[in-house]
Amino acid sequence: MSASLVIVAVGALVAASAGLVGSFLVLRRMTMLGDAISHAVLPGIALGFLVTGSRAAPVMLVGAALFGLLTTYLVQALERAGVREDAGTGVTYTALFALGVALISAFAGHVHLDLDHVLYGEIALAPWDHWLLGEVNLGPRALWTMGAVFAVDLAAVVVFYKELKICAFDPQMAGALGLNVTAFHYLLMTLVSITTVGAFDAAGAILPVAMLVIPGAAAYLLTDRLSRMLVLAVGLGVLCSVLGYLLATATDTPVAGAMAAAGGAVFLGAFVVHRLKRNRCAM
Amino acid sequence: MFANALWVMSGTALLGLAAGVLGTFSLLRRRALMGDVLAHATLPGVVLAYMATGTKAAGPLLAGAAATGVLGVLAVLAITRYSRVKEDAAMSIVLTVFFGIGILLLGVAQRMPGGNQSGLDRFLFGQAAAIVPRDVRLIMAVAAALCLLVLLFYKEFKLLAFDRDFGAGLGFPMTALDLLLSLGVVTAVVIGLEAVGVVLMAALLTTPAMAARYWTNRLSAIVPLAGLFGAASGVAGTLASQVGPRMPTGPLIVLAGSVFFLVSLLAGPERGLLVRLFRFMHARARTRPTQHRLQPQARGGDGA
Numbered sequence: 001m002s003a004s005l006v007i008v009a010v011g012a013l014v015a016a017s018a019g020l021v022g023s024f025l026v027l028r029r030m031t032m033l034g035d036a037i038s039h040a041v042l043p044g045i046a047l048g049f050l051v052t053g054s055r056a057a058p059v060m061l062v063g064a065a066l067f068g069l070l071t072t073y074l075v076q077a078l079e080r081a082g083v084r085e086d087a088g089t090g091v092t093y094t095a096l097f098a099l100g101v102a103l104i105s106a107f108a109g110h111v112h113l114d115l116d117h118v119l120y121g122e123i124a125l126a127p128w129d130h131w132l133l134g135e136v137n138l139g140p141r142a143l144w145t146m147g148a149v150f151a152v153d154l155a156a157v158v159v160f161y162k163e164l165k166i167c168a169f170d171p172q173m174a175g176a177l178g179l180n181v182t183a184f185h186y187l188l189m190t191l192v193s194i195t196t197v198g199a200f201d202a203a204g205a206i207l208p209v210a211m212l213v214i215p216g217a218a219a220y221l222l223t224d225r226l227s228r229m230l231v232l233a234v235g236l237g238v239l240c241s242v243l244g245y246l247l248a249t250a251t252d253t254p255v256a257g258a259m260a261a262a263g264g265a266v267f268l269g270a271f272v273v274h275r276l277k278r279n280r281c282a283m
Numbered sequence: 284m285f286a287n288a289l290w291v292m293s294g295t296a297l298l299g300l301a302a303g304v305l306g307t308f309s310l311l312r313r314r315a316l317m318g319d320v321l322a323h324a325t326l327p328g329v330v331l332a333y334m335a336t337g338t339k340a341a342g343p344l345l346a347g348a349a350a351t352g353v354l355g356v357l358a359v360l361a362i363t364r365y366s367r368v369k370e371d372a373a374m375s376i377v378l379t380v381f382f383g384i385g386i387l388l389l390g391v392a393q394r395m396p397g398g399n400q401s402g403l404d405r406f407l408f409g410q411a412a413a414i415v416p417r418d419v420r421l422i423m424a425v426a427a428a429l430c431l432l433v434l435l436f437y438k439e440f441k442l443l444a445f446d447r448d449f450g451a452g453l454g455f456p457m458t459a460l461d462l463l464l465s466l467g468v469v470t471a472v473v474i475g476l477e478a479v480g481v482v483l484m485a486a487l488l489t490t491p492a493m494a495a496r497y498w499t500n501r502l503s504a505i506v507p508l509a510g511l512f513g514a515a516s517g518v519a520g521t522l523a524s525q526v527g528p529r530m531p532t533g534p535l536i537v538l539a540g541s542v543f544f545l546v547s548l549l550a551g552p553e554r555g556l557l558v559r560l561f562r563f564m565h566a567r568a569r570t571r572p573t574q575h576r577l578q579p580q581a582r583g584g585d586g587a
Contacts, residue, residue, distance in 0.1 A: 026368075026369075026372050029369050029370075029371045029372070030371065031371050031372045031374075031375040032316050032319075032371050032374065032375055034375065035316075035319065035323075035375065035378060035379075039482060081548065081556060082554065083493070083548070084313065084315075085371075086313055086314070086315040086316055086371060087310055087315040087489060087493050089315075089316065090315045090316050090319070090485060090486070090488075090489035090490070090493075091486075091489055091490050091493055091541065091544055094482055094483075094485055094486035094489065094490065094537050094541070095486070095490075095537060095538065095541035097482050097534075097537075098482070098483075098486070098533070098534035098535070098536075098537035098538050098541070099534070099538065100534075101531055101533070101534040102530070102531060102534040102535060102538065105529050105530070105531045105534075106527065106529055106530065206379060206382055206383055206386060209375075209378075209379050210379035210380065210383060212375070213372050213375035213376055213379065214376055214379065214380070216372075217368050217372040217373075217375075217376060220367070220368065220372075221366055221367070221368065247387075251387070251390075251391065252390070252394070253386075253387045253390035253391060254386050254387065254389075254390045256383075256386070257382075257383045257384070257385070257386025257387045257389075257390065258383070258387055259383070260379050260380060260382065260383025260384075260386075261380060261383040261384045261387050263376075263379070263380060263383070264376070264380030264383070264384070267376055267380070271362070271365075271366055274366055275365060275366070
C-alpha cells in the first residue's frame with residue numbers, strides 16, 4: 001500500500017469515527033469537549049510516567065484514556081450539580097491541564113514529558129510505524145487502532161441508535177419512557193473519550209478535535225434526518241481527509257493542519273448550500 | 284527575587300481582575316469558552332505578522348494576533364446568526380480551523396529563507412514568571428480600559444446577557460454591543476497570551492465568574508466579585524509558586540481559581556450544593572407530618 005494512501009486512510013478513519021460520535025455532540029451542544037480532552041489528558045500521562053517510570057506508548061495511552069474519561073464524567077457530574085456544559089467544560093479542563101503541568105514540573109522536571117512528544121502522533125509518519133507481532137509485520141499500526149476505534153463507534157451507534165437519538169433530542173421523554181438517560185450519556189462520553197485519545201496517538205491533537213465538530217455541523221446544515229446526518233458526517237469527514245492531503249502535498253505543509261483547514265472549506269461549502277436553500281424556500 | 288514576585292503578582296492580579304469582570308458576561312452569554320477559542324484563533328495572525336515583518340518583536344505579533352482574533356469573533360457571530368449551527372459548534376469550528384491554518388502557515392514560515400521561526404508557537408504559551416515591569420504597565424492600562432468599558436456599557440451588556448431580544452426591541456444595537464464585548468475579550472486574551480499563555484487565559488475568563496455565580500443572584504454583585512476572585516487567584520497562585528523551587532506560576536493560578544470555584548460550588552449561599560441539600564432536608568422535614576397522618580388511614584382501609 002502506498003504511503004499517501006495510508007495517510008489518507010488514517011485521516012479518513014479519524015474523521016469518520018469522530019464525525020459519527022461528534023454528530024451527537026453537535027446535537028447536544030457539547031462540541032467543545034474535544035478541545036477540552038486534548039488538554040485534560042496531560043495529568044494522565046504525568047501520573048502514568050510517575051507510577052511506572054516509563055514513557056512507553058501503552059502506559060501513556062492508558063493514562064490519557066483514563067483522564068479523557070474523567071474529563072467527560074466530571075463535565076457530566078457538574079451538569080447534574082447545576083453547572084452548564086460550556087462552563088463545566090471550561091473549569092474542568094483548565095484545572096486538569098494546570099494539575100498536569102504542576103505535576104510534571106514538581107516531580108518529573110528532569111525528563112522530557114510533554115503532550116507533543118509523548119502522546120500526540122504525527123499522521124505523516126503513520127505509513128512507517130508498523131505493528132510487529134513477533135516476526136509478523138501486520139502493517140501500519142495507526143490503521144489498526146483507528147480501524148478498531150471506528151468499528152467500536154459504528155457498532156455502538158448502530159446497536160443503540162434509537163436510544164442515542166431520543167436522548168439527544170428529548171431527554172425528558174426518554175426518561176419518561178423508562179430509558180436510563182444517564183447511562184446513555186455516559187456511553188456517548190466514553191465513545192468520545194476513546195475516539196479522541198485513540199486518534200491523538202494516530203494523528204496528533206488538531207485533527208480529531210476538528211473532526212469531532214466540522215463534519216457533524218456541516219451535515220447538520222444539509223439535512224433534517226439524523227440517519228442521513230450521520231452518513232453525511234462520515235462522508236464529509238472522508239472528504240476533509242482527501243482534500244486536506246491534496247492541500248498538504250500541493251503546499252508542502254503539515255498534513256493534520258491542512259486537513260483541519262480543508263474542514264473549514266467543507267463547512268463553508270455546507271454553509272453556502274444551506275443559505276442558498278433557505279433563500280430559495282423564502283422566495 | 285521577591286521584587287520580581289511583586290511584579291508578577293500585580294500583573295497576574297490585574298489580568299485576573301479584568302478577565303473575571305469580562306468573563307462574567309461571556310459566561311452569561313453561554314460563551315464561557317470564548318477566551319479559549321480566541322486564544323487559538325490568534326495563531327495564524329502571529330505567524331502572518333512574522334512572515335510579513337520577519338521579526339519576532341512583540342508589537343507586530345500582538346497586532347497580528349488581535350487581527351485574526353477579531354476575524355474569529357466575526358466568524359462565530361456570522362455562523363450563529365446566518366445558520367442554525369449553535370454557539371458551541373461555531374466556536375469549536377473557528378478554534379480548530381483557525382488553529383489548523385496557523386499550523387499550515389507555520390509550515391510555510393519554516394521554509395522561508397533565513398527565517399528562524401522557532402519559538403513562534405511558544406508565543407502562545409507564555410510564562411507568568413517572566414513578567415517584567417514593562418508588561419505590568421501595559422496590563423495595568425489595558426485592565427483599566429476594560430473595566431471602564433464594562434462600567435460605561437454596564438446596562439447594555441446586562442441586556443445582552445439576559446434578554447437580547449428585549450434589548451433589540453428597545454432599539455439598542457445588540458449585534459454591535461455583542462461585537463464590542465467580544466472585542467474586549469480579544470483584547471484581554473491578546474494581552475494575557477504573552478504573559479500567561481492560552482490555557483491560563485481561558486481559565487481566568489471562566490472560573491472566577493463561575494465561582495462568583497454561587498454567592499449572589501445580582502449581576503451588580505457578581506461582576507465585582509468575579510473580578511475579586513480573579514485577582515485573588517493571581518495573588519494566591521503567585522504566592523504558592525514562591526514556596527518551592529519548581530512550582531510554575533501559571534498552573535498554580537489556575538488551581539487557586541479552581542479551589543475558589545469548588546468552595547463556592549459547595550458552600551455558596553445562593554446556589555451552593557450544601558444550601559440546596561439543607562433546603563431539601565428542610566422541605567422534607569416539613570412534609571413528613573402529612574405522611575404520618577395518611578398512613579393510619581391507609582391501614583384502616585386495608586382492614587375494612
